[in-house]
Ligand code: NAD
């Protein structure tokens with residue numbers, strides 16, 4: 001049985017997120033109805049070289065059964081595909097294949113494919129429909145919902161992008177069976193982030209089910225995904241373009257996390273490992289700066305441990321870390337901002353001065 005969450009963002013067409021094992025089999029009919037396709041329609045599956053051999057046939061078969069004409073483009077797996085050159089190749093291929101404004105782009109894969117294909121759909125012929133079919137835990141709980149799309153530049157990640165809401169999201173939890181452990185833990189960090197931001201209810205539920213989720217128990221995993229999607233839908237409905245100081249909450253743990261990923265060298269630690277480390281760091285700052293309790297930080301530590309996200313045995317010089325944080329696109333006017341939880345479900349976006357950040361970074365590095 002699939003769970004359905006409706007994402008209802010002011011000014012956008014509402015869309016369904018279906019979560020459950022076997023959801024992929026119904027892709028074609030949901031694409032047809034969500035995109036309002038009557039008569040002949042055309043779909044382009046964009047996927048990557050790891051996902052294509054596993055799930056492309058199932059996606060293609062379902063789309064064909066719904067009488068859609070289907071082509072696909074397979075990009076190399078990995079972050080490097082979120083590039084201007086791959087983007088340009090896809091635009092050219094679509095034009096060569098004769099895709100018009102009435103086509104649907106189907107993003108089949110993790111966040112890399114979702115961001116890339118979403119940006120293709122936002123820009124090809126000034127915008128065509130996109131459907132997200134996430135196959136990583138991270139993509140199911142975060143990137144496939146909410147409409148952020150992007151490619152990377154040499155100068156940094158996600159520097160060119162657009163907001164492009166999907167018409168439908170089909171999260172087939174059966175696809176998670178083939179996800180490598182490292183990618184699993186990466187998604188778990190975003191689940192933990194969502195629970196801390198959301199509420200006591202989600203946080204304590206997750207604490208109780210952390211071991212089941214680390215062990216990939218299907219029922220617990222589906223419920224965790226649905227809870228994350230409900231939170232994300234609510235946040236995005238309130239602040240679609242991250243301009244009202246609300247959507248920033250989804251960046252909890254990311255300020256230090258991005259700096260860790262960058263300075264350790266992309267790929268050394270997964271995005272999730274960086275985020276988990278960033279959550280531990282932010283919780284410690286929060287004790288002094290916004291009155292969080294040490295018990296909150298300890299409960300979060302235990303949750304991250306149980307999800308298989310222990311503290312990193314790595315550090316860099318505080319000055320380099322601060323410099324990386326200042327260069328992040330989430331900094332404003334050279335000032336670094338942190339999402340700091342006062343408690344579970346209660347957070348503040350705080351601009352922290354350099355001297356204070358350096359003091360915490362020194363402590364962080366000394367404890368390694
Ligand atoms: P990813 O897309 O690179 O997927 C991770 C790896 O898993 C890849 O090697 C992929 O080929 C493989 N894979 C995917 N599904 C699989 C499956 N079912 N079985 C086996 N292997 C599978 O990485 P990700 O963690 O999903 O996404 C990271 C990207 O998402 C980053 O580029 C990040 O910037 C972006 N992101 C975007 C948002 C947003 O709101 N748009 C939010 C968070 C992250």
Ligand code: GLY
Pocket residue numbers: 142143146148247250251
């Ligand atoms: N992943 C953060 C956001 O969608 O805003």
